[in-house]
Amino acid sequence: MFADFDFQVIVEAAPILWRGMLITLLLTAVAIVGGILFGTVLALMRLSRFMVLSVFSGRYVDAFRSTPLILVIFWFYFAVPYVVGRPIGDLYSVLIAFTLFEAAYYCEIIRAGIQSIRQPQVHAGLALGLSQWQTTRSIVLPQAFRNMVPVILTQAIVLFQDTSLVYVVGLKDFLTAADLVATRDNRVLELYLTAAVVYFVLCFISSMWVKRLRRQYAL
Amino acid sequence: MEMKYNWDWSVLLCRLPEDDPTGTSETTFGGTTATAGGAAQTFDTGADCAQPYLDWIVSGLGWTVVVACCAWVITISLGSVIGVSRTVNQPMVRAIATTYVEIFRNIPLLVQMFIWFFVVPELLPEDAGRWVKRELPLPEYWTAIVCLGMYHASRTAEQVRAGIESIPLGQTHAGLATGLTRVQVYRYILLPVSYRIIIPPLTSDFMGIFKNSSVALTIGVMELTAQSRQIAEYTFNIFEAFTVATVLYMMVTLIVVTVMRVVEAKVRIPGTIAMGGG
Amino acid sequence: MIEVENVSKWFGDFQVLDDCSTQVDKGQVVVVCGPSGSGKSTLVKCVNGLEPFQEGIITVNGVSVGAEDTNLPKLRSQIGMVFQNFELFPHMTVLENICLSQMKVLKREKDEAEERGMKLLDRVDLIDQAAKHPAHLSGGQAQRVAIARALAMDPIAMLFDEPTSALDPEMINEVLDVMVTLAQEGMTMMVITHEMGFAKQVADRVVFMDEGRIEDDAGKDEFFGEPRGGRARLFLSKILTH
DSSP states (O other): OGGGOOHHHHHHHHHHHHHHHHHHHHHHHHHHHHHHHHHHHHHHHHHSSOHHHHHHHHHHHHHHHTSOHHHHHHIIIIIHHHHHSSOOOHHHHHHHHHHHHHHHHHHHHHHHHHHTSOHHHHHHHHHTTOOHHHHIIIIIHHHHHHHHHHHHHHHHHHHHHHGGGGGGGTOOOHHHHHHHHHHHHTOHHHHHHHHHHHHHHHHHHHHHHHHHHHHHTOO | OOOOOOOOTHHHHOOOTTTOTTSOOOOOBTTBOOOOHHHHSSGGGOGGGSSOHHHHHHHHHHHHHHHHHHHHHHHHHHHHHHHHHTTSSOHHHHHHHHHHHHHHHSSOHHHHHHIIIIIHHHHSOHHHHHIIIIISSSHHHHHHHHHHHHHHHHHHHHHHHHHHHTSOHHHHHHHHHTTOOHHHHIIIIIHHHHHHHTHHHHHHHHHHHHHHGGGGGGGTOOOHHHHHHHHHHHHSOHHHHHHHHHHHHHHHHHHHHHHHHHHHHHHOOTTOOOOOOO | OEEEEEEEEEETTEEEEEEEEEEEOTTOEEEEEOOTTSSHHHHHHHHTTSSOOSEEEEEETTEESSOTTOOHHHHHHTEEEEOTTOOOOTTSOHHHHHHHHHHHTSOOOHHHHHHHHHHHHHHTTOGGGTTSOGGGSOHHHHHHHHHHHHHTTOOSEEEEESTTTTSOHHHHHHHHHHHHHHHHTTOEEEEEOOOHHHHHHHOSEEEEEETTEEEEEEEHHHHHHSOOOHHHHHHHHHHHHO
16 A cells, blocks of 8 residues: 555645645634633633633533533534624634634633732732732732643644644634545545644644653743 | 523523424523424524534534544554554664654644545555445545544554653563563563553544544534534534534543543542643 | 672762762661761662662672572662651552552562551551551651551661651650660661760661761761771761751
8 A cells, every 4th residue: 555655645744734734824823812712701701700701611611621622613603694694705714713612712721821820929929018910910910820821732733733623614724734635636645644743743743742841931 | 791682591402393293392401401492493493403403413412522543552552552553663663653743743634634534545456446435435534533543543652652751761671671572571561551641632632633633624524623513504503503512522531530530530540640630 | 687888870971979888787777977068868779779789799698689589679678768858658648658659569468468467557657557548647647657667567777767866856765765776676777867865865877978978987886986087077066956
C-alpha cells in the first residue's frame, strides 16, 4: 500500500488544502477571541453577587459542557436560520456555534484562574492600604492571568483540532478539503495521512511552545 | 426575536400503524405529557409519522452508551499502562509511552476516525484486511470504539501520570525500604492512591468519551446525535429533535457526575482532598 | 554489619558524597549528624539501595548493596527504615500499613501478620489506633507506627532518617523513647539526628558530615568530650544551644 504512495497527489492538492487551512485558522482565531471575550463576561457573571447572573452563567456553562460539539454545530446550522428568519450561510452559523461553545470552556478557565488567587493575597493588598479595585487590578488579575495563560493556550490547541468537526456541515476547512480531494481522486491514504501529519506538526510544535512558556512563567 | 416555528412534540411520539394497531399511544416523554393520540399513527397525517422516531432516539442513546462504555474500557486499561510507563526508570519504555501520547493527542479525533476506518484496513496484511472489510460485523462500530478508546487513552495516561507524580517520592522509598518490589510498590501504593486522587479528571475524561462518541456518526455509527439529525432532516422538526438529544446528553452527564461523586466520597482517603477536575 | 567503603556519588555534575567510609557493627548505634545538604540522608539511602552510588562499596551483613546480582528487595526487607515524614501509606489503616509487606514480601498469612502487627502496636503504645487512617494520627503517633511497620519485618538493622525533625517539640520524646528502648535491646542502628541528648544516651559512635565528606567519626565520649575542630565544633555549638 505504501509502495504506491503518490506524493504528486499531495502536491497537486496543495492549493485546495491551503484554502482549507485558511478557513480552519479563521475559525480558530474567531473562536478564540470571541470565546475569551464572551467567556470573561460569563466568568464575571458567575462570580458576581447577583444570583440571577451567576445562575444564568452556571446553567449556560453546564449546558454547553455536557453537549457534544457536533450537536451544537447542528443546532446552529439548522436552527439559526429559523431564529434569524433567513439563511445565514454555513460559515457564520459555525462561527457562532464555536464562539458560544468555546465561551463556556473559557469561562471555566478564567473563573478558576481568578479563584486560584488565595484570599490572604487579597487581604495583604487591602492591609497595605490598596483599595478593592487596586487590589484586584494590581494583585489578583496579574497573578490570575499568569495562571490562566498556559491553560488558555492549551484549550486553543484543542479548539484548533475541534474545528475539523465542521466537516459534518460540509464547510470547506482543511480536513474537509482533504476529504474532498481524497474522494475525488480516490487517494484516501495520501490525503488522510497528510492531514494527520499537518495537524500533528502544528499541534505538537504549539504544545511544546506552551510547555516552555509554562516553565518560563511558573510561579 | 420573533420566530416562525410550529412546535410539535407529537412527531417524536408517533408510532407506525403496524406497531400500534390499537391506535393509542401510552407514551409520555421528557415531561411533555402528550398523548400521541389522533395526531400520529396514520400515514395520512403526512411524512411526520412515516418512521418510529422515538425508537430511533432510544436506539441512538443505546448506541451512544454502548460505544462510550466499551471505548472507556480500552481507555482506562491502555491509559493506565501508558501513564505508568511514563513514570518508570527505563528510558526506552518512557519514550514509547511519550510518543504514543504525543501522536494521539495532537491529531484531531475526526482525522483519527477516518484513518482507522478508511486507511488502516488497507495497511493490514491481506487476510486481516479482507476480514475487517468483508466479514467483521458492524465494522463502523468496532472502529469507533477502538478509535475513541485509543484517542482518549492518551489523555487518561496523562491523568494517571500526574496522579502518580503527585505522590511524594518518600512513599516509593518507604515501600521499597520494606522490601516491596517496584511492581508491588505500583500495585499496592502508587496506583491505589493515584486513582483516588484523579477521580474528578477521570470523570471528565469519561464525559469526553461520551460526548466524542458523536464523532462516530461521520463513519456511519447511528448514535444519538446522528439519529436526532436524521429525525430533523425527515421531519423538519429540528428544534424538537435536537432538544431531545441535548436533554438526553445532559441527563446522562448529570447521572454520571452524581454517581462519580458518590464513588469519590466512598473511596476517599480520610484526611485528603482530591485533585481538581479539568 | 554495615560497611561503607570509599563511597562517592554524583547528581549530574554535583558531588553529593565524597569518598565516605564508616561502619556500624552488630548491636552498635551510630548517630550521623551534620548541616542540611551535607549528604547524610543520601548516605543512609545508599545503605539500602534507595539511592545508587557510582564509586565504592557498601555491604550489609556481607551482601554488597551496589552489586548487579543483589536481590535488593530481599536485602531491604532485612533493613528497617524510618523516614523524616513518616511515609505511612495514606489509603491504608494503621494495621494494614504494618501488615502489607509482611504479607507481600515475607508471605506471612494475614492472621499471623496482624498478630505480629498488634503486638508491635502494643509495644509502641498505639494498640487503640490500629483501625485508624494515618491522616488521623498525630506526628508522634505516625512516626511510632512507622517504627512498628519497620520492626514487623524483623530487621537485622534499622536506619533512621531524621525521625524527629518533622515533629512538634512536645512529640519528639515519645519517639525518642521508643528508639532508646530499641537501642538498649541491642538493635543495630544508623540514626541521622540532631538530638544530641539521644546521641549522648545511647550512641556508640558519632559521625559528622559536611559537604559530602565524613569529617569526623569518633566514639561518643571522644566526640562530646574534647573540643572538636572546625566545622564540627561550630555545628555542635549551634545545635546544642537550641
